[in-house]
Structure formats: C-alpha cells, structure tokens
C-alpha cells in the first residue's frame with residue numbers, strides 16, 4: 001500500500017472532513033490495509049482520537065473502534081463475558097503480534113467474510129456508532145454498508161446474561177475459517193449466527209424463530225433447527241471449502257452449538 005499524505009487528526013470533525021477527499025481512507029491497525037495494493041492520497045490515522053478504550057457500565061460495554069483484538073481478549077470482564085465467547089473467537093485469529101495491532105473497528109468496517117469476530121458480535125446483538133450516521137445495528141451494517149464515508153467510533157454490546165458458544169473450522173490454526181458458528185441463549189431466547197460462508201456472517205432468523213417458539217427443546221427439535229439453518233443460509237465455494245462441504249459443516253456445527261447452550265444451566 002502507498003500513502004501520499006499521512007495525517008493523524010486530534011479532532012473528529014477534521015478526520016471526517018479529510019475522509020471526504022478523493023481516495024482518502026482511514027488507517028486503524030493497518031494490519032489488513034498494508035497487504036492491499038492500494039494508494040491512499042490521504043491516509044487518516046485514528047490513533048489521536050482517544051478511541052482506544054473499553055468502557056463498562058451496568059448496562060453496556062462500549063468498545064472504542066481503535067481497541068485492539070488483544071485488549072478485548074485480555075479484558076477481565078469483556079473477555080470472559082457470556083462464556084468468554086469473544087475471547088474464544090479472537091484466540092483463533094493469527095497470533096498475539098497481529099492481535100496487538102488489528103482493531104475491532106478495522107474488523108467491523110472491513111466486513112470481512114472470513115471474520116472470526118463478526119459472527120459472535122452478531123450473536124451478541126452488537127450495535128455500531130458512526131460519527132455522522134449515529135447508531136446502526138451490526139446486523140443491518142453487514143447486510144448493507146453505509147452509503148456515505150463515515151468513521152466508526154464505537155461498538156456497543158448490551159449486557160445480558162446467559163450462555164454463548166463459538167466454533168470455527170480452519171485447515172491450520174493460522175488460516176482463515178472454512179465456516180464459523182456462534183450461538184447465544186438469553187433466558188429462553190436463542191440467536192444463531194453463521195460466518196465465513198464464505199460471505200460475511202448472517203443471522204439464521206428462521207432457525208431462531210423455530211427454536212424460540214419451542215419452549216422445551218429435544219434432540220429432534222435441535223436437529224430440525226440445524227436443517228432449517230442450512231436451508232435458509234446461502235453458502236459458496238472458495239479455495240478453503242466447497243459449498244457442499246460448508247452446508248454439511250453448518251448443519252453439524254449448528255446442532256452441536258445449540259446443544260451446548262441449550263442443555264447447560266444458565267448463569
């Protein structure tokens with residue numbers, strides 16, 4: 001990647017105005033950007049904007065967009081929240097040196113199909129706060145990116161307590177996932193997210209509705225839910241796995257994941 005002008009604003013409005021210039025782009029951790037054959041006329045480094053903290057209240061976690069994956073992984077409260085689902089997902093992303101650099105903002109804004117982190121964030125009902133656009137759900141942002149160039153400021157996770165599960169299948173530990181699945185259960189309410197299809201993570205909404213209307217779960221109901229998941233979600237092929245393999249994998253992983261959160265006592 002080439003950067004013609006490099007700026008580190010200390011004011012959000014300045015950063016936003018620079019971003020509107022032709023071929024201007026935000027640099028977060030830069031871990032992914034630096035691999036791209038891209039030229040930025042204006043590279044805007046967000047490091048001076050104090051977006052690198054995790055704030056916790058009784059209701060929410062508010063994660064600044066410049067918070068690194070490693071900060072989340074090692075955060076005593078957020079890292080262990082909901083069975084440590086974020087910690088588990090992050091632990092599968094390369095090694096600690098990359099996780100010390102890569103940010104949650106770059107991960108969300110990249111909307112990477114291969115992401116390990118977007119899937120549990122979707123299952124945890126994360127919300128995003130942009131400088132101009134304000135608050136949007138991660139679910140809607142993954143379906144459709146913003147039309148205007150904007151700066152992601154925060155990721156908000158409303159604190160709810162229950163069970164959570166994450167599983168990813170990779171050919172080698174440092175590879176991108178072939179498929180990943182995250183499931184949460186709050187009270188009797190399930191959320192099922194599937195990522196690396198290889199397109200970006202989606203919620204299995206029909207599967208969730210089916211699970212949520214069945215007050216008592218059994219192996220048969222869970223098996224049917226996993227079948228619904230593979231019928232409603234679209235899969236594709238790439239170098240890591242075929243559509244047929246991903247479809248089979250999804251059925252097995254969703255079934256196992258639901259059993260894990262359904263059959264254990266809630267916190």
Ligand SMILES: Cc1cc2nc3c(=O)[nH]c(=O)nc-3n(C[C@H](O)[C@H](O)[C@H](O)COP(=O)(O)OP(=O)(O)OC[C@H]3O[C@@H](n4cnc5c(N)ncnc54)[C@H](O)[C@@H]3O)c2cc1C
Nearest residue numbers: 026028029030031032033102103105106107109115116152
């Ligand atoms: C070698 C390598 C292997 C990886 N393997 C995996 C993996 O297996 N699983 C996985 O989940 N992830 C993987 N990742 C991705 C990593 O987890 C991060 O998602 C990625 O590096 C992006 O974070 P970053 O901070 O580096 O963003 P950058 O590279 O700085 O930016 C990424 C994009 O987001 C934009 N952007 C960044 N911040 C903002 C913001 N606040 N507002 C608006 N736009 C913004 C940038 O302009 C750019 O377009 C890998 C990355 C690398 C480099």
